[in-house]
Amino acid sequence: MSMGLGDSVWLALALIIPAVTLLAILLLGRRPNLREAATLSGAILLFITVAQLLVDVLAGARPELHLASVAPGLTLALRIDPLGMLFGVVAATLWVANSVYSIGYMRGNDEPRQTMFYACFAIAIFSTMGLAFAGNLFTLFVFYEILSLSTYPLVTHKQNPAAMKAGRVYLITLIGASMILLLPAIIWTGLVAGTLDFKAGGILDGKLGPVALSILLAMFVFGAAKAAVMPLHRWLPAAMVAPTPVSALLHAVAVVKAGVFTILKVVVSIFGIETLSKTGSADWLVYVAGFTIIAASVVALRADDLKRRLAYSTIGQLSYIVMAAALVSPLAVLGAALHIAAHAISKITLFFAAGSIYTAEHVTKVSQMNGIGRRMPWTMAAFAIGALSMIGLPPTAGFLGKWFMLGAASSAANWFAVGVIVVSTVLNAAYFLPILTAAYLKPANGPVKEAPLAMVVALSATALGTVMLFFFPEVPFRLASAILGG
Template sequence: MTAIASGSSLLGLALVIPTVVAVLVMLLGRLPNLRDAASLVGALLLFVTIGALLPDVLAGARPVLPLVTIAPGLDLVLRVEPLGMLFALVASTLWIANSVYSIGYMRGNQEPRQTMFFAAFAVAIAATMGVALAGNLVTLFLFYELLSLSTYPLVTHKQTPEAMRAGRVYLLTLIGASMILLLPAIVWTAFVAGTTDFQLGGILGGKIGPLAMAVLLGLFVFGAAKAAVMPLHRWLPAAMVAPTPVSALLHAVAVVKAGVFTILKVTVYIFGLDTLQATGASQWLVYVAGFTIIAASLVAMTADDLKRRLAYSTIGQLSYIVMAAALASPLAAMGAAIHIAAHAVSKITLFFAAGSVYTAEHVTKVSQMDGIGRRMPWTMAAFTIGALSMIGLPPTAGFLGKWFMLAGAGSLHEWFAVAVIVVSTVLNAAYLLPIAARAFLKPAGGPVAEAPVAMVVALTATAAGTVLLFLFPEVPYRLASALVSR
């Protein structure tokens, strides 16, 4: 009981810490050193708080914190389980790296409105913690919407006409999809199951037919448009107009991860893997996600703008997780969970490197990167490690998730999914490795000149993390195993 009580307090702190940081950042706006220090210290405190939950969760505890009762049977509740623990741990860890990087980037590029940037970032992290630790669909929906709203000022940070257009696409797509599709899915689930609580094994088994279950799953998948499953994907490349630390937030720390996290959590805790297997209700999603993976990879190959290429890479990588969830195999679900962590640390490295190149060289196009690896060896070495992970090659974290997803697909004789993973791996190499080759093998054309040290430290740390996660995968592996244990 002591551990559970302690865990409940820690759940509350996970929301309070980033919220307090947002307030402090606004109050310290005229003192930039203290303002940025508040953001960094808050990130460290959140990491310690989430880390303190980990031993109990691995031991089987599931701390609960009731927040408020809106109406009878309509409660906001926090409850940590293995998948939420993994997501919260990833987001809190990468907030530290992103805080360090953002300080160097925002100052190095003399970006305006830095106080609002750091405050909105902290609110977005608070919303992410709410999504990760939600105990039911109602709580998840509330924080999911807050995440969309809090990141809008970040997407429109530059306040140029292009940024404002991107912001409209971003907000209309995400809020529109969640209100028109996700909310009705939650109401339908509550009506059929009599609850919206997340329960291992699901809550819909025997309560809804296969066809209705397939339709309901579609509402959840496309309602969670942050997962960028085609055709609800255009907001993601549009949002690349934002500063690079925002791109990192969108792609690695919070937004897209909230989308695929929601889909994976719903398949495991609302539908149930056994129920989906027995009914075949998720089979259609295997093909939709497979199409998204291949189509996004092909678009990435044609994109000369570096951030756009990385954006379409993200769209494809997210659908690995969606496809694995749709397979409804314990092995594939484990692969999906591990890939959430692997993609996060790898993709943030790639975006950090892109922002570093922009800051030091003002280069945004792949075609302009000849010899840049010789001028920026730390940056492009980190980029190469991130690229290898996106391809899925050892010794990088991206190998782990793909291995389990392939094993899960093979165990079910889902040869379409196996083929998609194999073909897309080749395509990933085709659009990422030429960047590294161009950077290191073309003539240098200038002296070594890296980005500000804070940026280089952050991207070096996340690149190292990409390798360390492969070498020491115990925590994500144990959490992924607990996710599917019966």
């Protein structure tokens, strides 16, 4: 692979821009308008940088950058492959939307400690970029941990007892799992394979027996607790106490995606799907993920709190991706990668809408949403699009991923997986459609009252993106198809 200087510079910029943004936010802490300008310009510059990288990667380049040799065998190095690029593009794009939305939300609700909030956001996007573009497991782990730590102050932003408790659950689950399972898994991998570098086709072929591979995979899957595979899912609903932009960051831009991205990346570039399908070491994961999908959907069905319902919906959707990864076929990987993008943009729309409803009406319960569709037409239209995408109906992005995953499951004759996808689609419809019918068909009790403009702009944009992605899926599709090539 050729590695032009230009590529490395752009790659370095993907980390430098959030870092500089962070500094600017801290320095401008007392001048809110300039501070928000820093956040916005950082987001836009990062988007341009990542777009430039995307063009290069689509043209076949694989930018690399050596950051530091930490110790013998441990290097901090970046290397963009198509999967990382896909995640990077999704995160950088949604960060722009989320920045616009955050500004509206934080000002609309007059939240305290905004400087810390924006600063932590900048660190989070910094670590997400590093994680997406990580060239080896060690680098991925470093940024994974920075992401956990930088989002902790965001989860506890309200600083009331409930928030502090949720923060503890959040930190202990994520850090604990990553220390106890992910880190040993990485060290084990390094000892067995002699390297930690990601490589298309994996680095473990013939190095471990089927049982050992299963154990190692389990350590990765549960170690990356950000993916919220049951039973390590509790932190996600707990973290719903945070302000809505944080939930959007958690669910769409960075955190949970970092989890499933890690799992997918490990399956593709550490184990190798051929190794896994040959040994059948990932078969068990289909059942665990399938159980998570169904169980989470059932819980979502019974949740009255809107954000809680969305949280359990996320847990289910994430396990789609994990289940697809566990099916270890090219088609399944394609579906999983597409679903990362699709779920991100749809779920951010849903959270934006939820936050917008909260800001305008202070409504948090599903049962209070009667007639709200007429009072907040833009918000609820966006919500409807997001919900349809979650169910997987065309013409929304959610359809794409599900379609390929269903194809992969049936061509592998894995009827359990097929059944899970079908049943969960029905359940998804069962918990989203009543919200829509209540919002649109029940009578409204007040005048039209939309949320602040910045929020409406952001959520309309992501809703539009959800539909556009269905009609123009070329970029994610090309990236997703190139994943197995490395």
